[in-house]
Amino acid sequence: xxxxxxxxxxxxxxxxxxADVNDQWHIFVALDADxxxxxxxxxxxxxxxxRSHGALDGVLVAIKDNIDxxxxxxxxxxxxxxxxxxxxxxxxxxxLRAAGAIILxxxxxxxxxxxATTDNPFFGRCANPLAPDRTPGGSSGGSAAAVAAGIVPxxxxxxxxxxxRIPAAYCGVWGLKPTTGLVAQTGLLHLSWTLDTIGLLADTxxxxxxxxxxxxxxxxxxxSSHAPPDDWSVGFRHGxxxxxxxxGRPTALDQVALExxxxxxxxxxxxxxxxxxxAVQPIDIPGWQPGKLRRAGLLAVEAExxxxxxxxxxxxxxxxxxxxxxxxxxxxxxxxxxxxxSYHLLRDxxxxxxxxxxxxxxxxxxxxPQTAFRxxxxxxxxxxxxxxxxxxxxCPALSIPWPTEPGALPAGIQLVGAPYSDGHLLSIGAALRxxx
Amino acid sequence: xxxxxxxxxxxxxxxxxxADVNDQWHIFVALDADxxxxxxxxxxxxxxxxRSHGALDGVLVAIKDNIDxxxxxxxxxxxxxxxxxxxxxxxxxxxLRAAGAIILxxxxxxxxxxxATTDNPFFGRCANPLAPDRTPGGSSGGSAAAVAAGIVPxxxxxxxxxxxRIPAAYCGVWGLKPTTGLVAQTGLLHLSWTLDTIGLLADTxxxxxxxxxxxxxxxxxxxSSHAPPDDWSVGFRHGxxxxxxxxGRPTALDQVALExxxxxxxxxxxxxxxxxxxAVQPIDIPGWQPGKLRRAGLLAVEAExxxxxxxxxxxxxxxxxxxxxxxxxxxxxxxxxxxxxSYHLLRDxxxxxxxxxxxxxxxxxxxxPQTAFRxxxxxxxxxxxxxxxxxxxxCPALSIPWPTEPGALPAGIQLVGAPYSDGHLLSIGAALRxxx
Numbered sequence: 001x002x003x004x005x006x007x008x009x010x011x012x013x014x015x016x017x018x019a020d021v022n023d024q025w026h027i028f029v030a031l032d033a034d035x036x037x038x039x040x041x042x043x044x045x046x047x048x049x050x051r052s053h054g055a056l057d058g059v060l061v062a063i064k065d066n067i068d069x070x071x072x073x074x075x076x077x078x079x080x081x082x083x084x085x086x087x088x089x090x091x092x093x094x095x096l097r098a099a100g101a102i103i104l105x106x107x108x109x110x111x112x113x114x115x116a117t118t119d120n121p122f123f124g125r126c127a128n129p130l131a132p133d134r135t136p137g138g139s140s141g142g143s144a145a146a147v148a149a150g151i152v153p154x155x156x157x158x159x160x161x162x163x164x165r166i167p168a169a170y171c172g173v174w175g176l177k178p179t180t181g182l183v184a185q186t187g188l189l190h191l192s193w194t195l196d197t198i199g200l201l202a203d204t205x206x207x208x209x210x211x212x213x214x215x216x217x218x219x220x221x222x223x224s225s226h227a228p229p230d231d232w233s234v235g236f237r238h239g240x241x242x243x244x245x246x247x248g249r250p251t252a253l254d255q256v257a258l259e260x261x262x263x264x265x266x267x268x269x270x271x272x273x274x275x276x277x278x279a280v281q282p283i284d285i286p287g288w289q290p291g292k293l294r295r296a297g298l299l300a301v302e303a304e305x306x307x308x309x310x311x312x313x314x315x316x317x318x319x320x321x322x323x324x325x326x327x328x329x330x331x332x333x334x335x336x337x338x339x340x341x342s343y344h345l346l347r348d349x350x351x352x353x354x355x356x357x358x359x360x361x362x363x364x365x366x367x368x369p370q371t372a373f374r375x376x377x378x379x380x381x382x383x384x385x386x387x388x389x390x391x392x393x394x395c396p397a398l399s400i401p402w403p404t405e406p407g408a409l410p411a412g413i414q415l416v417g418a419p420y421s422d423g424h425l426l427s428i429g430a431a432l433r434x435x436x
Numbered sequence: 437x438x439x440x441x442x443x444x445x446x447x448x449x450x451x452x453x454x455a456d457v458n459d460q461w462h463i464f465v466a467l468d469a470d471x472x473x474x475x476x477x478x479x480x481x482x483x484x485x486x487r488s489h490g491a492l493d494g495v496l497v498a499i500k501d502n503i504d505x506x507x508x509x510x511x512x513x514x515x516x517x518x519x520x521x522x523x524x525x526x527x528x529x530x531x532l533r534a535a536g537a538i539i540l541x542x543x544x545x546x547x548x549x550x551x552a553t554t555d556n557p558f559f560g561r562c563a564n565p566l567a568p569d570r571t572p573g574g575s576s577g578g579s580a581a582a583v584a585a586g587i588v589p590x591x592x593x594x595x596x597x598x599x600x601r602i603p604a605a606y607c608g609v610w611g612l613k614p615t616t617g618l619v620a621q622t623g624l625l626h627l628s629w630t631l632d633t634i635g636l637l638a639d640t641x642x643x644x645x646x647x648x649x650x651x652x653x654x655x656x657x658x659x660s661s662h663a664p665p666d667d668w669s670v671g672f673r674h675g676x677x678x679x680x681x682x683x684g685r686p687t688a689l690d691q692v693a694l695e696x697x698x699x700x701x702x703x704x705x706x707x708x709x710x711x712x713x714x715a716v717q718p719i720d721i722p723g724w725q726p727g728k729l730r731r732a733g734l735l736a737v738e739a740e741x742x743x744x745x746x747x748x749x750x751x752x753x754x755x756x757x758x759x760x761x762x763x764x765x766x767x768x769x770x771x772x773x774x775x776x777x778s779y780h781l782l783r784d785x786x787x788x789x790x791x792x793x794x795x796x797x798x799x800x801x802x803x804x805p806q807t808a809f810r811x812x813x814x815x816x817x818x819x820x821x822x823x824x825x826x827x828x829x830x831c832p833a834l835s836i837p838w839p840t841e842p843g844a845l846p847a848g849i850q851l852v853g854a855p856y857s858d859g860h861l862l863s864i865g866a867a868l869r870x871x872x
Contacts, residue, residue, distance in 0.1 A: 223787035337742035339772035351659035
């Protein structure tokens with residue numbers, strides 16, 4: 001019997017690590033061990049033969065539970081969907097697989113993607129690997145935890161109001177919500193088709209860039225997917241530095257109470273940016289009230305989720321937690337005119353944000369107002385106050401892991417850019433983080 | 437005193453004609469006589485000096501009452517807004533004026549743009565000049581009537597579910613709903629920001645093309661405006677003929693009861709197309725149920741209108757008809773989740789329509805299922821069954837006036853094309869109409 005190659009070894013090590021920690025940490029909800037090992041062997045063989053498919057050939061990847069992976073359960077963290085098995089790979093999974101990525105399994109998430117603790121009543125309370133008594137955030141909590149635990153270097157998540165970036169910040173990894181429409185969402189079990197964006201979490205910006213370049217691009221069967229500009233490419237470059245970069249510090253940050261550790265990290269990031277040669281200037285986004293925009297987004301999510309899940313709730317109410325049912329009930333009970341007002345605000349503030357971005361390379365702001373909090377502690381209402389803006393605007397947004405005091409949990413620093421500037425954000429983010 | 441030039445003469449003739457008919461026909465709700473005469477003199481002087489601004493210099497234009505014209509009332513047909521005066525020209529009006537068009541005044545419309553009879557309780561019952569005991573349709577009824585009466589060759593209207601095309605069909609004029617987002621809507625008093633499109637009505641497709649080429653293009657202050665493809669132009673050409681044109685006849689037409697005169701006109705149009713060298717093929721738009729889509733659009737309109745007009749209704753309920761208030765009340769009472777479902781359907785069917793358009797030059801279908809009906813008769817519920825599709829899809833749609841039996845009212849034949857094919861539709865429409 002032949003000695004296993006390095007990709008197969010990584011898969012076996014990852015599976016062993018999962019076997020060690022998953023009973024406590026509840027990061028993975030399903031594994032595709034046999035196929036992963038077979039695919040790893042094929043990747044090793046390609047590498048041996050000089051036929052590698054590229055940057056992600058043999059890289060281990062895991063997928064949030066609301067994105068279909070052929071043959072695996074696909075429950076979106078919802079008990080009622082526990083027995084649902086995906087018949088085909090989601091578009092994004094198929095793209096990764098075709099490039100040689102090894103799909104290891106499905107990741108725990110906040111029930112239905114509506115919430116940011118990943119304390120899932122059906123699939124377990126996901127732990128933050130940096131401090132297992134704390135939440136990894138959510139809704140893509142498992143996607144952040146799998147990277148933070150060192151099990152895989154790259155995962156897929158989804159981001160409706162911050163669900164990629166918040167767990168990335170809480171767990172000290174990189175998270176990217178791409179430009180809305182840039183990544184086709186066929187095979188995603190939607191919560192909100194107007195705000196959901198499939199995103200990526202990773203150990204490095206280079207992995208985010210490699211992943212995005214594979215999954216970006218329009219497909220015909222997704223109404224929300226659209227072609228990027230003809231000359232678009234991710235265009236990520238390490239080592240560009242910060243000279244000449246102009247960052248906007250939104251004045252509306254005054255309205256959001258930041259935990260001291262986050263405020264300090266943000267001040268440090270601004271100082272690092274300026275020392276590195278970037279200009280940081282205050283920027284006004286007219287009408288943006290972070291709490292108000294977050295509430296508007298929440299109503300859109302509740303109403304769209306209530307529409308999409310109505311039949312399932314009717315069929316199997318016990319397959320949803322009372323809390324989740326309460327959110328969806330609110331989407332039924334609220335007035336259509338009020339929902340219209342929420343969409344109007346999302347549209348207006350999104351437009352204002354895009355207009356403001358005409359004058360700068362990116363907005364810079366914290367990702368979340370707090371670091372990871374303890375399991376069971378009251379959930380801060382302002383978790384998504386600083387992330388919902390990019391969903392409303394359809395803009396790309398990057399969360400950069402940022403150190404705080406030694407031994408303390410990390411913060412996240414967020415860059416928000418104009419549509420299709422995803423790669424530019426990654427380049428700026430890499431330069432900023434390297435300057436610390 | 438100098439003899440007046442031809443443009444001034446046309447203005448004076450138009451004003452005289454309005455003075456003759458408007459008390460009975462209620463087409464205009466405001467006139468800008470002095471400015472029109474001054475502008476006409478300036479246009480005459482430009483023509484005399486060889487400094488004409490182009491195709492629309494000196495052409496008389498009138499504007500639907502929901503689009504701002506500097507210094508004129510701007511009530512959108514709503515009693516509560518009777519005393520509202522526009523401080524500036526809407527973007528589209530400014531573009532026309534800068535090109536030398538003579539803005540004659542404001543046109544009657546269905547109250548709030550929500551309805552298709554233009555039997556306005558505050559501004560009078562607009563007559564169809566082809567048969568004054570009949571409705572001109574709506575909501576841009578005055579915009580169609582002004583052209584049909586020969587007062588102006590070009591008007592602006594707005595089209596939310598058919599409000600340009602239905603009155604164009606009923607009054608025997610040409611009507612174009614442009615590609616959604618192609619025409620900036622700054623200065624429009626919206627009914628529904630997701631479905632409203634400023635459009636044009638005219639005596640000829642050449643006037644539609646000239647008008648569209650002036651008003652198309654993005655502006656920064658309208659969130660719904662976006663840049664067309666780099667190489668886009670209206671590209672209207674007379675005399676292209678029909679050889680090689682492929683038209684799709686939607687199979688869903690089976691679900692819509694057509695008045696015999698309309699069915700006959702439609703059959704005649706298909707025959708003319710084929711005789712002219714076009715191929716006509718059945719085309720399936722998966723999921724499109726015309727009545728269901730129209731009801732989804734209506735809920736979106738009611739909810740968005742209820743949000744936009746809430747303060748005004750609260751302040752001055754008597755400034756709205758009980759019928760209009762009833763529509764808006766429905767938008768308040770309906771569930772947010774149901775509205776979300778309506779948006780979902782509009783999005784899905786719009787996507788299906790755009791996909792279907794990949795294989796043909798245009799869909800061909802009647803504009804409205806009936807010809808103009810008598811004032812006071814029950815309003816057919818299916819008026820907008822065939823027009824709402826283009827609003828859902830964001831596609832351009834053209835209504836071509838089509839003759840029926842001698843002495844009978846005309847029908848409208850509608851072409852719906854892929855986004856940005858506005859000019860191609862005009863070329864096909866001109867060729868089709870010329871082949872009769």
